Amino acid sequence: MSKCIKNFGLEKFYPIMKLVIGYFVYIATSSGVIAAPNDGKKCESVNAIISAEFEAGGMSSCSSFVPSIFRVLIEPEDEDSIGRSAWYAFKITNKVSTPIVVELVYRGGEHRFWPKISRDGRTWSRLDSSMFKEVSEQRIQLFLQPQDNPYYIAAQEIYGNDVSLNWMNKMVANNAVSRSTIGASELGRPIHKIESNSGNNTKEYIFMIGRQHPAEVPGAWAMTSFIETLYANTDLARRFRDRFGIISVPVVNPDGVALGYWRNSTGGRDLNYTWGPFVHKETLSVKNELDRFKGGDKLKLFIDFHSTHGNLFYTQRSPGGEWPSDMTRRWFSGAMPRLNNYEFEHIALTTDSGMKNSNNYAYHTFNVPTIIVEAGEETERLTIQNAMVVFAEELMRVMLGS
Numbered sequence: 198m199s200k201c202i203k204n205f206g207l208e209k210f211y212p213i214m215k216l217v218i219g220y221f222v223y224i225a226t227s228s229g230v231i232a233a234p235n236d237g238k239k240c241e242s243v244n245a246i247i248s249a250e251f252e253a254g255g256m257s258s259c260s261s262f263v264p265s266i267f268r269v270l271i272e273p274e275d276e277d278s279i280g281r282s283a284w285y286a287f288k289i290t291n292k293v294s295t296p297i298v299v300e301l302v303y304r305g306g307e308h309r310f311w312p313k314i315s316r317d318g319r320t321w322s323r324l325d326s327s328m329f330k331e332v333s334e335q336r337i338q339l340f341l342q343p344q345d346n347p348y349y350i351a352a353q354e355i356y357g358n359d360v361s362l363n364w365m366n367k368m369v370a371n372n373a374v375s376r377s378t379i380g381a382s383e384l385g386r387p388i389h390k391i392e393s394n395s396g397n398n399t400k401e402y403i404f405m406i407g408r409q410h411p412a413e414v415p416g417a418w419a420m421t422s423f424i425e426t427l428y429a430n431t432d433l434a435r436r437f438r439d440r441f442g443i444i445s446v447p448v449v450n451p452d453g454v455a456l457g458y459w460r461n462s463t464g465g466r467d468l469n470y471t472w473g474p475f476v477h478k479e480t481l482s483v484k485n486e487l488d489r490f491k492g493g494d495k496l497k498l499f500i501d502f503h504s505t506h507g508n509l510f511y512t513q514r515s516p517g518g519e520w521p522s523d524m525t526r527r528w529f530s531g532a533m534p535r536l537n538n539y540e541f542e543h544i545a546l547t548t549d550s551g552m553k554n555s556n557n558y559a560y561h562t563f564n565v566p567t568i569i570v571e572a573g574e575e576t577e578r579l580t581i582q583n584a585m586v587v588f589a590e591e592l593m594r595v596m597l598g599s
């Protein structure tokens with residue numbers, strides 16, 4: 198906290214003292230027990246309002262015992278929400294010009310994501326390290342100065358369904374691309390796909406999905422950059438589109454995204470563990486779309502975009518003789534000299550891991566190579582986007598050369 202106080206200046210000494218005293222009163226009285234929230238995903242004191250009542254907002258409850266101290270409870274949507282991508286996102290409105298402390302308290306998981314801050318909900322930066330303290334893995338204190346306008350604190354930048362839909366519509370406006378709906382989520386949200394306009398000829402296809410796991414926002418940046426590169430106005434991309442059709446489903450789990458879930462769908466399961474039997478509407482919609490490749494059009498490659506601790510690729514070669522031959526080595530050897538500050542791990546899968554996930558399903562059903570792209574959760578977003586341009590271009594080269 199001392200670093201934080203240093204930044205405020207002497208004129209704010211008195212409110213800080215009140216805050217510190219209030220905090221000790223709070224510690225003395227709360228005894229580690231979470232009080233009932235003021236109003237579900239919203240709480241208010243005479244000093245500030247905290248609310249998660251917006252798309253992708255995330256917290257279980259919040260409460261305020263003294264005007265400058267807030268406690269935000271963060272819990273997974275389901276007990277078995279593995280991966281523990283502890284999502285939080287809330288808006289703070291200061292009512293008076295007094296600093297506040299917001300304590301994040303985790304149950305059923307632990308703190309994972311470096312807090313991000315945004316004044317407008319669109320431009321984000323990492324919260325300065327002097328502004329928060331990790332008391333334990335399940336208790337984080339944020340020391341926040343008053344702002345004139347409401348602002349956001351979140352685990353990752355808020356990347357809601359509206360952002361994805363705007364991106365798809367922009368792709369349609371600027372490229373030979375169509376958007377349509379392939380189904381609906383458990384709660385009725387549309388599941389969109391965008392597809393290159395390929396005419397009537399039977400084609401070979403690349404099929405991509407993303408956002409099975411709502412908290413994995415960097416995977417969305419990776420996917421959009423990758424797809425934009427496939428549609429770029431370059432000779433390479435034009436030749437690629439002449440030969441290959443492109444289909445993508447950018448948000449497989451729109452309910453989880455909207456509700457600020459850590460990992461699961463509203464069906465109570467991790468969608469990426471239920472690729473057969475297809476008990477969830479979301480994955481069933483994608484499966485039905487993939488069924489077109491059981492005759493006529495040919496699926497040649499399947500990619501699923503995610504995010505984890507570091508940059509990582511899983512590749513799974515096709516079972517019936519690799520196509521394109523030596524694909525992974527050629528792909529990475531083309532990409533690596535061109536990458537700028539993008540270190541990554543590669544895990545080569547040669548057999549089915551036995552998990553009921555998307556890549557195993559595509560691998561088994563269509564005998565195609567599959568790739569899982571994992572973008573690092575704290576990797577700078579522009580770095581991810583620039584790297585994906587390189588990976589998309591080099592993959593096009595390999596596929597066209599086959």
Ligand SMILES: [Zn+2]
Pocket residue numbers: 410413503504
């Ligand atoms: Zn994931």
